[in-house]
Amino acid sequence: NQSKIAFIGLGNMGAPMALNLLKAGYPITVFDLSPSALKTLADAGALAASNARQAIEGADIVISMLPASRHVESLYLGDEGILAHIANGALIIDCSTIAPQSAKKVAQAAAARGLAMVDAPVSGGTAGAAAGTLTFIVGGTTDDLERARPVLNAMGKNIFHAGEHGAGQTAKICNNMLLGILMAGTAEALALGVANGLDPKVLSDIMSKSSGRNWALELYNPYPGVMENAPASRGYTGGFGVDLMLKDLGLATEAALASQASIPLGEAVRNLYGIHSKAGAGGKDFSSILELLQKKE
Numbered sequence: 129n130q131s132k133i134a135f136i137g138l139g140n141m142g143a144p145m146a147l148n149l150l151k152a153g154y155p156i157t158v159f160d161l162s163p164s165a166l167k168t169l170a171d172a173g174a175l176a177a178s179n180a181r182q183a184i185e186g187a188d189i190v191i192s193m194l195p196a197s198r199h200v201e202s203l204y205l206g207d208e209g210i211l212a213h214i215a216n217g218a219l220i221i222d223c224s225t226i227a228p229q230s231a232k233k234v235a236q237a238a239a240a241r242g243l244a245m246v247d248a249p250v251s252g253g254t255a256g257a258a259a260g261t262l263t264f265i266v267g268g269t270t271d272d273l274e275r276a277r278p279v280l281n282a283m284g285k286n287i288f289h290a291g292e293h294g295a296g297q298t299a300k301i302c303n304n305m306l307l308g309i310l311m312a313g314t315a316e317a318l319a320l321g322v323a324n325g326l327d328p329k330v331l332s333d334i335m336s337k338s339s340g341r342n343w344a345l346e347l348y349n350p351y352p353g354v355m356e357n358a359p360a361s362r363g364y365t366g367g368f369g370v371d372l373m374l375k376d377l378g379l380a381t382e383a384a385l386a387s388q389a390s391i392p393l394g395e396a397v398r399n400l401y402g403i404h405s406k407a408g409a410g411g412k413d414f415s416s417i418l419e420l421l422q423k424k425e
């Protein structure tokens with residue numbers, strides 16, 4: 129007697145998350161603009177819908193995992209406007225990383241229709257999504273979080289209640305600003321070591337057991353060949369895109385402007401990612417920031 133789930137957005141994160149819901153036995157209907165993404169899930173046993181409206185028909189829970197605010201607003205409120213068609217009593221869980229104001233706006237529109245919604249952005253990367261060990265950072269009411277919990281448990285390991293609507297997004301934005309700083313700093317240190325004759329693997333081992341240790345270094349090493357499963361070792365493909373990181377750093381800047389907070393390192397890294405994106409790396413994994421800092425052969 130499982131809840132019927134609609135899952136919209138089957139990219140690098142959405143696809144493995146939806147696969148874990150299937151594994152947990154949930155009946156799930158999926159939609160993505162990309163036919164190949166849709167096919168992967170259909171092959172695994174999900175029902176493929178031909179549009180978002182069809183995907184949400186009769187769903188008890190609607191999950192979205194889209195790139196940015198404009199996609200989420202367009203899906204629920206704009207052109208596609210599925211909010212008007214979601215079944216009464218359904219719960220909406222948006223896992224995309226978007227502006228807190230955007231999350232609040234959609235949650236308010238949902239509430240006006242009598243629908244519950246939580247923002248539940250995630251951390252843990254594509255590896256965490258595949259392993260079902262994501263961290264969910266939830267904004268919304270305690271009751272709605274409790275309704276979402278069984279479904280989130282099927283995709284993740286840690287569930288945090290950050291606060292009211294939008295608070296999940298604010299916490300996620302702070303985390304990703306720090307991640308961007310750590311990734312750029314890690315890449316900078318590795319590039320410096322290699323330029324001075326060190327082996328990147330040896331230097332990584334040393335720093336992992338020293339005071340420079342961090343997630344980017346230990347679990348997502350930006351130097352090709354150091355970590356077999358990291359995007360760096362497969363041509364910076366299939367991870368967390370440079371343009372998505374740039375979006376998150378832009379959200380950090382907006383949050384800083386709104387609160388008159390100072391984020392000098394966050395701003396520096398946003399500019400680094402902006403330069404990297406403009407040079408053509410927007411679609412690569414964000415650890416490719418190493419290529420901007422590396423001494424060319």
Ligand code: NAD
Binds near residue numbers: 194251254
């Ligand atoms: P992605 O670009 O790989 O996937 C996005 C998917 O959404 C694509 O398949 C695209 O076709 C689909 N899409 C876009 N608009 C759509 C619409 N209107 N209807 C249906 N499908 C639509 O992105 P991703 O890496 O999966 O990231 C998704 C979100 O999760 C982003 O907000 C990102 O910042 C966040 N995030 C990503 C990671 C990561 O490691 N990749 C980690 C944590 C959070």
